[in-house]
Amino acid sequence: MFRIYDPFEIKPASQMSPNFHYKFVAPDPEIAPFVENIGMFHNPSDTAKEIVLMPDGRVDLFFMQSASEPFKVILIGLETIPEQREIPPHTLAFKVSFKPLATEYILQTSIADIFNSGKLLPEGFWDIDADDLTDFDAFHKKITQKITALLPAETDERKRLLFELIYASNGEMTVAELSEKVAWGSRQINRYFNMQFGLSLNAFCKILRFRASLQHIAKGRLFPELNFSDQNHFIKEIKKFSGAVPGELFKNKDDRFILLSVLKQQ
Structure with missing residues (x-):
């Protein structure tokens, strides 16, 4: 069942409106060569939020759920065109924004097949599930530990x-x-x-x-x-x-x- 998320539990660093909340934090120094930030956004309202996503050179890994959609994990590749999207009502998403080099050394996959697109990842990816979306700080700690464990011994x-x-x-x-x-x-x-x-x-x-x-x-x-x-x-x-x-x-x-x-x- 989808949990109604209390945005004040995470004390968002900023918010665009009373009905849309977001938070981004810098990664720990150890994973910074591969990660730009770890963040979240939340639309707790009963209406969809219209946004425009612009190319930013990042590869985004989303863990998200909404009142109408079950928990899912989505990997978004590099993009070169703007895209208008709607964030459905009561949607909560935690995400990791990777630098491209992370796709080879952390995610260990090519993302050429999801250029200007994305794909669903298997259930249980990185042992993250819907229960992990109840506490941003705990998610941040867990995802940091996972990425740290995947750090390569050496890079080209x-x-x-x-x-x-x-x-x-x-x-x-x-x-x-x-x-x-x-x-x-x-x-x-x-x-x-x-x-x-x-x-x-x-x-x-x-x-x-x-x-x-x-x-x-x-x-x-x-x-x-x-x-x-x-x-x-x-x-x-x-x-x-x-x-x-x-x-x-x-x-x-x-x-x-x-x-x-x-x-x-x-």
Whole structure:
């Protein structure tokens, strides 16, 4: 049976409205190379919440249930297009947002087959069930222990350095520059990206540049601060990934863009 969840039990760090709650916490340092954050969202109301999900370069693992849907585990791959969704009434979800490298070393699977999509995972995945959705702190501890147990003894140094450089530059380094710095051929890098993640390195870098631009837009800076050729190029790229122009994103009517709501409060 679905449990009616009391949002005040988790003391959410922020909330977009009295009828929609969310919370995101940074991972423990030991798992930080593979995890961006651990979080939750909850729609306790009797109406659906309309949101727009934008590409952010993360791979999301959801544990969720609602009044109309049983507990399920969903893995969402990398995305390059915005998607409008509805969060059903009385929906509760805990999630782990992974960095892409985690798919190989923690999840131990390719996600190329779920590019711009997702898939249901088997019942009992990682020994998480509906009972674990009653206490966020306990979930955070349990999932951290699970990921820690799965940490690899070693990783490919080229891949580790590659992602370190991509994140440090907000995706603004060229494929040629990255290839030279990690001593790994650009063809081999793109083959790895396409086989493991379902997109090219260049496409992934553009997503990170878009995500970094959202931090500026959230603060009302509606002009390019990264490597865009001009204002028109900036607006075109922002609209491609979000479905909206920078001004519309900043206004964030009805808090539809969750990522913007989070960034505005940071």
